[in-house]
Amino acid sequence: MFTGLVEELGKVKNMVRTSRSVRLTINANKVVSDVKIGDSIAVNGTCLTVVAHGDDWFTADVMPETVDRTVLSRLKTGDKVNLERTLRVGDRFGGHIVSGHIDGVGTISGKNTNDIAVIVRITAEPQVMRYIVEKGSIAIDGTSLTVVAVGSDWFTVSLIPHTAGLTTVGLKAVGELVNLEADVIGKYVERLMGLSGQQPESKENMNAEFLRLHGFM
Numbered sequence: 483m484f485t486g487l488v489e490e491l492g493k494v495k496n497m498v499r500t501s502r503s504v505r506l507t508i509n510a511n512k513v514v515s516d517v518k519i520g521d522s523i524a525v526n527g528t529c530l531t532v533v534a535h536g537d538d539w540f541t542a543d544v545m546p547e548t549v550d551r552t553v554l555s556r557l558k559t560g561d562k563v564n565l566e567r568t569l570r571v572g573d574r575f576g577g578h579i580v581s582g583h584i585d586g587v588g589t590i591s592g593k594n595t596n597d598i599a600v601i602v603r604i605t606a607e608p609q610v611m612r613y614i615v616e617k618g619s620i621a622i623d624g625t626s627l628t629v630v631a632v633g634s635d636w637f638t639v640s641l642i643p644h645t646a647g648l649t650t651v652g653l654k655a656v657g658e659l660v661n662l663e664a665d666v667i668g669k670y671v672e673r674l675m676g677l678s679g680q681q682p683e684s685k686e687n688m689n690a691e692f693l694r695l696h697g698f699m
Contacts, residue, residue: 484524486577486619486626488564488649489513492525494557495539504544504555506530513565514540522582524566526650527624527661528552529582552584553659564624564650577626578619584661586610588622590654591636600641600652601630606662611635613664613672621663623650 492510499505506525513523514535521532523540530542549555557563569575588610592603604622606614614620614637618629627639639651646652654660 483569484529484566484577484580484582484624485569485573485575486527486580486621486624487566488625489566491562491648491650492565494559494561494563496559497557499555502546503549505541506544506554506557507539507541508563508565509539510565511538513567514538517567522568524564524568524580524582524624526552526554526563527580527582527621527663528554528584548584551586552661553587554661556659562650562653566624578621579666580621580624580626580663581666582624583663585613585664586662588660588662590656590658590660592638593656596640598643600643600646601638602641602651603636603638604660604662605636608635610662610664611637613668615668618668619665621661623654623660624663625649625651627651 490510490512492508495509496507497504508525517532517535517540519532522529523532525542528548530544532540532542534541544554586607586609588604588606590602591605594601614629614632616629616632620627620629620639622639625645630638630640641652651660
């Protein structure tokens with residue numbers, strides 16, 4: 483499990499492609515300081531398993547399922563990527579629950595500034611948008627962010643200067659793709675509503691009593 487607080491920006495050192503998968507080697511410093519074979523590291527929000535490592539690099543395999551659901555296969559040598567190690571028991575929980583399992587791909591469709599903040603607009607498919615709510619949490623390339631506004635096929639987030647300068651969300655340009663992971667709580671609520679015979683889109687069934695009965699409050 484991750485929290486969406488990016489520890490450092492790594493750089494793609496090498497990519498070895500087969501017909502359906504990728505072996506990805508990334509230069510890094512902080513996240514490899516205590517790494518072991520079999521550890522998990524989130525790369526642009528995607529949970530990958532370390533299969534080899536050195537003093538300033540690690541290698542992970544990207545299987546076909548992950549290739550299909552993320553933008554990792556589009557990376558090029560020299561590209562910067564967000565990196566985060568898994569959460570340890572006792573660590574501060576500064577972001578939100580991030581599993582590292584990507585729900586879909588979004589496109590940066592707009593960027594503008596509001597005083598110190600950078601407002602980023604993301605366009606996404608319905609299977610992701612269904613879980614996005616105003617003031618809720620979203621992981622963009624593994625960065626935990628708060629949703630500012632929501633439309634039918636878009637949402638916006640606001641970046642402070644620190645986040646804008648030290649994550650791929652701030653560095654990427656309009657038109658570039660990002661990995662998206664919606665808040666897991668929304669997925670469980672939808673599943674529970676389906677099991678109870680209620681329709682997920684039925685807002686009248688979603689109330690405080692329902693959330694208490696199913697352990698969310």
